[in-house]
Amino acid sequence: MDYQHILVKEHNEVGYLTLNRPKQLNSFNVAMHQEVAEVLKNWTVNPDIRCVVISGAGRGFCAGQDLSDRVVDPDAAAPDLGVSIEKFYNPLIKTLVNMPKPVICAVNGVAAGAGANIALACDLVIAAKSASFIQAFCRLGLVPDSGGTWFLPRAVGHARAMGLALLGDKLSAEDAKQLGMIWDVAEDAELQDQVTALAERLAKQPTFGLSLIKKAIHQSSHNTFEEQLILERDLQRIAGRSDDYREGVQAFMQKREPNYTGC
Template sequence: MTYTCIEYTVNAGVAVLTLNRPANLNSFNADMHAEVKDALKAARKDSQVRCLVITGAGRGFCAGQDLSDRNVAPDAQAPDLGASIEKNYNPLMRMLRDLPMPVICAVNGVAAGAGANIALACDLVYAARSASFIQAFCKIGLIPDSGGTWTLPRLVGQARATALAMLGDKISAEQAQQWGMIWQVVEDDALMDTVLEKARFLATQPTQGLALIKRALNASATNTFDQQLDLERDLQRLAGRTQDYREGVAAFMEKRQPEFSGR
């Protein structure tokens, strides 16, 4: 597939997906949705990809939905936004969450609306010091989507999630880090170097084990304690059958650095 709205590259086990509509603050239209889904499918199928980085081109990460695709005249029939979410955002979020590898988001500027929630759904979020996050939905009479009503309360608590969703205040990268929304704030000119260094490290680690960690942590939000114990048992059984587990134990016993294959 030839991409016009994103860039997608793979190098040394790291795939980098760059949202590339900078004139529109990388907001989503139909073409971008199709291209991002295609790139996520490519990353999942490519055995050489062991970590995915998502970032944005230009001065913003992602402004969410391109509203010019949904402009509603006063006398026009109301659009079915639920159908749009079912077709576009929900499949994207499920694909992103289920990728069997670490996903790092490098938030290089404003992350608004669905753009903020896509970032927060990634496993590790690094943000440039100049970046910001805003749940802009309330400003046009909508609710947070792209998993925002699920992710935000779990990251920052009910009170802060409610305020962010109802007031639509912009918060800085530093505030997001203090509240536990993101992992780390990085100086603007060091963002991609920092993220790529961490991505290259993760691409040398036991990929299947990291994927199982994701499954366990994601399930913990809705499992009971007993259910989670059972899941840990089942996933640990799978982890113990990987080549990387054998290599990790052998390297420990031989007092050397492990060489994980991702299998």
């Protein structure tokens, strides 16, 4: 299917979604939100897609919201930005976090505003060395959204999260890795190959179990220690009944490579 604002490719059990508004640094308008939501919804339930990669076309990953799509008339009533958050951004972030398969974000350039936080909602972030992250909300008198106030302090700590959010300073890819905000940094020319190799590696793993790992780690931030132990027990019970676990054990005993199906 052809889309106006995104590029979509499926290869070797990996779904590649590229934000494709390069002249606008891939900032979101309503149409792009709708296209992204449709593709991710399909991939969530598609057993042939076992890993998802999100990237941006051109020189940037995503500059967040396209401000020209939200014309603010000084003579009109104040806009309700919460409607956009509730209708588009919050569902997108929830979809990425709850996706029952790994999600990789390939940050090829600037990730600003909601773009930075969409990246943080993904499971693994690999950034080009020239990429950068900016919590640009404060420059417009706004609050970090798209999960930014949740992801950022958990990734870099309270003090650094406060500084990044209040100052809106640009954070380089190397510094983001040093702070533990992203997984890895690649040379610009090697980003695509490195991300593809990682995605195809994950797609061959027991992805049903990986979905349970995602769930456990996300819930750990608000569970007590005792609650987390109970969750681990319950999820391990589910994992132990999976076809992937059975295949993994058989492959180990037979000294062969496993053939996981994600079930």
